[in-house]
Amino acid sequence: MSSSGKGMTITVGEGSCGIAAGAREIRELLVQRFPEAEFRTVSCLGMCHQEPMVEIANSDGKSYLWGQVNKKNLPKIVRFHRGETEIPEKNFIRSSEQPATDKAQYLQRQHRIALRNVGHLDPTSLDQARARGGYSAITRILQGGMSPEDVIEQAKISNLRGRGGAGFPTATKWGFARGAPGYPKYLICNGDEGDPGAFMDRSLLEGDPHTVLEGMLIAAYAIGASKGYAYIRAEYPLAVDYFGRALVAARQAGLLGDNILGSGFSFDIKIKEGAGAFVCGEETALMASIEGQRGMPRIRPPFPAIEGLFGKPTIINNVETLANLAWIINNGGAAYAAIGTEKSKGTKVFALAGAVARGGLVEVPMGMTVRQVIYDIGGGSASGRPLKGVQLGGPSGGCIPEALFDTLIEYEAINATGAIMGSGGMVVLDSKSCMVDIARYFLEFTQLESCGKCTFCRLGTLRMKELLNKICAGEGTMADIEALERLAPQVKEASLCGLGQTAPNPVLTTLKYFRDEYIAHVEEKRCPGGVCKALITHAIDQSVCTGCSICERYCPVNCITGEKQKGHTWVIDQSVCINCGMCAEVCNPEAVKVQ
Amino acid sequence: MSKESLEAKESLEATVDPALVRKWIEEIGSDSSAAVPLLQAIQREYRYLPRPAMDLVVNQTDITASQLFGVATFYAQFRLKPVGRHLIKVCHGTACHVSGADRVDTALHQILGITDPGEDTASNGSYTVEKVACIGCCSLAPVMLVGDEAVPHLKGADAQRFLQKHARKNQELLPGERKEAGEAIQ
Ligand SMILES: Cc1cc2nc3c(=O)[nH]c(=O)nc-3n(C[C@H](O)[C@H](O)[C@H](O)COP(=O)(O)O)c2cc1C
Numbered sequence A: 001m002s003s004s005g006k007g008m009t010i011t012v013g014e015g016s017c018g019i020a021a022g023a024r025e026i027r028e029l030l031v032q033r034f035p036e037a038e039f040r041t042v043s044c045l046g047m048c049h050q051e052p053m054v055e056i057a058n059s060d061g062k063s064y065l066w067g068q069v070n071k072k073n074l075p076k077i078v079r080f081h082r083g084e085t086e087i088p089e090k091n092f093i094r095s096s097e098q099p100a101t102d103k104a105q106y107l108q109r110q111h112r113i114a115l116r117n118v119g120h121l122d123p124t125s126l127d128q129a130r131a132r133g134g135y136s137a138i139t140r141i142l143q144g145g146m147s148p149e150d151v152i153e154q155a156k157i158s159n160l161r162g163r164g165g166a167g168f169p170t171a172t173k174w175g176f177a178r179g180a181p182g183y184p185k186y187l188i189c190n191g192d193e194g195d196p197g198a199f200m201d202r203s204l205l206e207g208d209p210h211t212v213l214e215g216m217l218i219a220a221y222a223i224g225a226s227k228g229y230a231y232i233r234a235e236y237p238l239a240v241d242y243f244g245r246a247l248v249a250a251r252q253a254g255l256l257g258d259n260i261l262g263s264g265f266s267f268d269i270k271i272k273e274g275a276g277a278f279v280c281g282e283e284t285a286l287m288a289s290i291e292g293q294r295g296m297p298r299i300r301p302p303f304p305a306i307e308g309l310f311g312k313p314t315i316i317n318n319v320e321t322l323a324n325l326a327w328i329i330n331n332g333g334a335a336y337a338a339i340g341t342e343k344s345k346g347t348k349v350f351a352l353a354g355a356v357a358r359g360g361l362v363e364v365p366m367g368m369t370v371r372q373v374i375y376d377i378g379g380g381s382a383s384g385r386p387l388k389g390v391q392l393g394g395p396s397g398g399c400i401p402e403a404l405f406d407t408l409i410e411y412e413a414i415n416a417t418g419a420i421m422g423s424g425g426m427v428v429l430d431s432k433s434c435m436v437d438i439a440r441y442f443l444e445f446t447q448l449e450s451c452g453k454c455t456f457c458r459l460g461t462l463r464m465k466e467l468l469n470k471i472c473a474g475e476g477t478m479a480d481i482e483a484l485e486r487l488a489p490q491v492k493e494a495s496l497c498g499l500g501q502t503a504p505n506p507v508l509t510t511l512k513y514f515r516d517e518y519i520a521h522v523e524e525k526r527c528p529g530g531v532c533k534a535l536i537t538h539a540i541d542q543s544v545c546t547g548c549s550i551c552e553r554y555c556p557v558n559c560i561t562g563e564k565q566k567g568h569t570w571v572i573d574q575s576v577c578i579n580c581g582m583c584a585e586v587c588n589p590e591a592v593k594v595q
Numbered sequence B: 001m002s003k004e005s006l007e008a009k010e011s012l013e014a015t016v017d018p019a020l021v022r023k024w025i026e027e028i029g030s031d032s033s034a035a036v037p038l039l040q041a042i043q044r045e046y047r048y049l050p051r052p053a054m055d056l057v058v059n060q061t062d063i064t065a066s067q068l069f070g071v072a073t074f075y076a077q078f079r080l081k082p083v084g085r086h087l088i089k090v091c092h093g094t095a096c097h098v099s100g101a102d103r104v105d106t107a108l109h110q111i112l113g114i115t116d117p118g119e120d121t122a123s124n125g126s127y128t129v130e131k132v133a134c135i136g137c138c139s140l141a142p143v144m145l146v147g148d149e150a151v152p153h154l155k156g157a158d159a160q161r162f163l164q165k166h167a168r169k170n171q172e173l174l175p176g177e178r179k180e181a182g183e184a185i186q
């Protein structure tokens, strides 16, 4: 084997998470070690818990996928590829010889349609996208004589429902816009991804922008749109950059702009960067934002399909919805509808995060259970503590308890629990989370993000937040819990848009499934998760403390004192302690106890 | 606030170049749908929205002052106050919240000596700490962005250590930094 790397191919995952975990530094080190190897950059494969990830193919063609590579363990991997040592098991995920390892389960249990290319190509390369079938669907449509009605028909057969949260049948929506009079028509890609705890759309936009772009072409052709916007969150600079480059490349190749592929169909796209407002994910607010106004929703009807952006027929589709379209055209709507359950077809992408061992991007067929996603793919609890529940759908969604983990992933079954499928945020919670705090967190979020147009959304959420703050501070009463239950349906009913209509969901679901925690806060003044600062104390367990004094160094209020290097002498001054928890985080023998 | 720190902050105010603002208007447009992209261009350059730049936009486009200020105050991205020489964004998305974003916040405020809850910039103008809702790296929670660099899997103490290194590299002083035993306290 060559020690200079001749004949080797080294692929480094450089999506946002890979870069955050240090992928660029690792690549530089590898370039030094193997200067003659061929280097490739790909987007994130979605195994975020394994970042940074590197795939190294030797000159004999054998390839190995490595995870959690860092400066310390890299030398071992390098030596292994030089044939000098045994395989470093800790970083080994899979190889061409041994594809089915325990760690590789994460990918094997998935069914990737929307994510089919993510992690397999350089997102800035149109050639690589085409080599993996990119733009074959739009070519088939434009050169194979498919009419817009044929395209809508395939979408109808596929039973694809909007992945942005509402789950509205895509073909139906298109049909309205197709039939609506007015020129020009607009197609908008909704990449605002407002759920704070989700990153499906980011991964698609930055990992496989051409697939999203092709989806926009297909949707635009179906409804007869000539102008498009991609509305992308400003917090995703890499997505904005890569999608922008994809637009330039596609335009140069005649795949975007006037007279696409010589067919007479013309369509062009502009990028609009969001400016940090959750409500702008809502379609009418999003259009107001593109028009340069404050992002305030308006009453529907008229629906955007009839009277949308600048008063013209407009369709807004979510990024993931669009990413499915080329596959559906190439494989037929029936192939898509063959996956899933009776009412929910195809696959759904989730962003798995929180207290789970293996977090990242997960695409599964509808009809899998929540438990299978969390345990079989996610590997269960990260800390070993028991899992308590999972938050689905972000601020509009709800928490479902461990006892309901056998719920099927399909719109109806999830709605029946009081949560929603949502856009795909899935945050796993263990016994150290406080469900009242989670509810308070989301209410604070929606209250801040409410645009203020509807009184119940503006003030009702504020009142609910105040009540939850009171309960978290240990000052709540049973009457406050009742007040929450009274307010929730009022806020739902008296709000114009989805933000207010769904804002009470996190409160309602936690009250339904975790009522005992609310009662513990109110009646016993106790926070079972050990989170609510007013209800906990930090104290040092003298039998465990070694006197290392690290807690003293990091205490922001200087309330820990004792004699250096001596156990049994350290105490926390409760009158000063702010329960920030920094001492517990740094204490190695875990001598700081939370009560 | 001491006189020195007041001066430190005043120096953060940007000097607006009218030619640049005119160039953006030419490139982006002057109708009302240009409001958000124009503000974004201004903020990209100056890292906040200096009043003189906004006045120029109002004077030279069809955008009214009420629309422009309405938009600037509606969206979380826009800042009307100058920002420190380095910007730190602490993620407070769901995944980061449940894994300790709060402690990261406390730790940063402490080491930067920011005690006033209405203040987000260190008195010497070195760092500004902002909250953001999810930067899309939830599996690496808790996360903060220092400039463009994302720092994953943070404990409060890690955030402080990272900042100490960053400050040394960029020749910044951290007002709230506690000196190690043995080091001279000035
Ligand atoms: C408050 C609020 C926020 C929303 N945020 C998003 C979002 O970030 N991304 C998205 O695709 N849809 C979002 N939606 C849903 C959109 O209004 C719309 O239903 C969707 O983009 C339609 O696309 P689809 O049919 O492909 O799902 C949001 C809705 C509401 C009420």
Ligand code: FES
Binding pocket: A196, A197, A198, B091, B092, B093, B094, B095, B096, B097, B134, B135, B136, B137, B138, B139, B141, B142, B143
């Ligand atoms: S919740 Fe912090 S990155 Fe998503």
